Amino acid sequence: MQDQRRKTPTRGRGALENPVNRFEKIDLEYEADAELADRLPTEVFKDTSRSVISYNDSPDVGMEATLNAYRGCEHGCIYCFARPFHEYLGLSSGLDFETKIFAKVDAPELLRKTLSSKKWEPKVVTMSGITDPYQPLERKLQITRRCLEIFNEFNNPVSIITKNYLVTRDIDIYSEMAKKNLIRINFSITTLNKNTARVMEPRACAPHQRLKAVKQLTDAGIPVNVMMAPIVPGLTDHEIPKLLEAVANAGAGTAAYVMLRLPYAVKDMFETWLGEHFPLRKDKVLNRLRSMRDGKLYSSEWGTRMTGKGFYTEQIEALFYASRKRYGLDKKYPSLTTENFRNAADKQMKLFD
Numbered sequence: 001m002q003d004q005r006r007k008t009p010t011r012g013r014g015a016l017e018n019p020v021n022r023f024e025k026i027d028l029e030y031e032a033d034a035e036l037a038d039r040l041p042t043e044v045f046k047d048t049s050r051s052v053i054s055y056n057d058s059p060d061v062g063m064e065a066t067l068n069a070y071r072g073c074e075h076g077c078i079y080c081f082a083r084p085f086h087e088y089l090g091l092s093s094g095l096d097f098e099t100k101i102f103a104k105v106d107a108p109e110l111l112r113k114t115l116s117s118k119k120w121e122p123k124v125v126t127m128s129g130i131t132d133p134y135q136p137l138e139r140k141l142q143i144t145r146r147c148l149e150i151f152n153e154f155n156n157p158v159s160i161i162t163k164n165y166l167v168t169r170d171i172d173i174y175s176e177m178a179k180k181n182l183i184r185i186n187f188s189i190t191t192l193n194k195n196t197a198r199v200m201e202p203r204a205c206a207p208h209q210r211l212k213a214v215k216q217l218t219d220a221g222i223p224v225n226v227m228m229a230p231i232v233p234g235l236t237d238h239e240i241p242k243l244l245e246a247v248a249n250a251g252a253g254t255a256a257y258v259m260l261r262l263p264y265a266v267k268d269m270f271e272t273w274l275g276e277h278f279p280l281r282k283d284k285v286l287n288r289l290r291s292m293r294d295g296k297l298y299s300s301e302w303g304t305r306m307t308g309k310g311f312y313t314e315q316i317e318a319l320f321y322a323s324r325k326r327y328g329l330d331k332k333y334p335s336l337t338t339e340n341f342r343n344a345a346d347k348q349m350k351l352f353d
Helices: 034-038 083-089 095-099 107-116 143-154 165-179 194-200 207-219 237-249 265-277 282-292 311-326 344-352
Strands: 043-046 053-055 065-067 100-103 125-127 158-162 183-188 224-231 254-259
Touching: 083 095, 083 265, 095 100, 107 143, 125 143, 143 165, 158 165, 165 183, 165 207, 183 207, 194 207, 194 265, 207 224, 207 237, 224 237, 224 311, 237 254, 237 311, 254 311, 265 282, 282 311
Parallel strands: 043 100, 065 125, 125 158, 158 183, 183 224, 224 254
Antiparallel strands: 053 065
């Protein structure tokens, strides 16, 4: 059973509602208290998962193994493709996703156990693939930092995906890993417009802070790839040249993009959000999305779900790659290495050296 809140803006939140969970048969509707809606709190729950590494076999995702320290994300990005994962917990893709966070407090211990196992084959692990490992809660819980310390100890390579300035807190660990070719930071910057960012990604850091983070990371010798993820056609695609110029000036070495994806309930929430915050652009954005998805707002077809297809897709792709080349963001970093991985047995053998 879940609640269905009124479709009114909530301070510091991206979603305007709690849409019905597609797996639930019972739905409770009520008139939300205006004062509560204005200060909807974040609730934190302990995630009791017994394993910490997940595996992916989708051919167009580009990551084999992932570690998600949190389920749900307080950043509240309205477009987040991960929102429907909360429905597997009996919750909603909407406000529940950004206010009910499950923290894997045992993740560091589970990770050490996994990397110590004789069955573990060293591979690049992406943190996190689903939700941001540096969302606000990480400042207090430090689950991501403790996992990084273990990855560094075992010399197992890691790829980070984040949009939070908090990533700079761990530059000390990243600097050590970079010297061993064990780390890559994928930093998400979707827009340079602070007003757009404020309503689209309400609890993520502002664009200028993200650029500052990119500079601090690269100045420390840490390889950074900037992700314009997602590009919202009709809303942020015109920013491509200026955004890539800004991230190049901040020191990023490479750049990539992902087209907006709106699975399950996210597409309806996004449409409602557009009507609230960008009513004059709503039809333009939705029509361009449909033109890229065979008349639908979303298609899960492998090979095109990350890019779309058609005229606007080709136009955005051409603009992005031309801008990337112009600003020198088409370099190639060397692949992260697993050659120096060492497990518990390796360290025990050194006692006899």
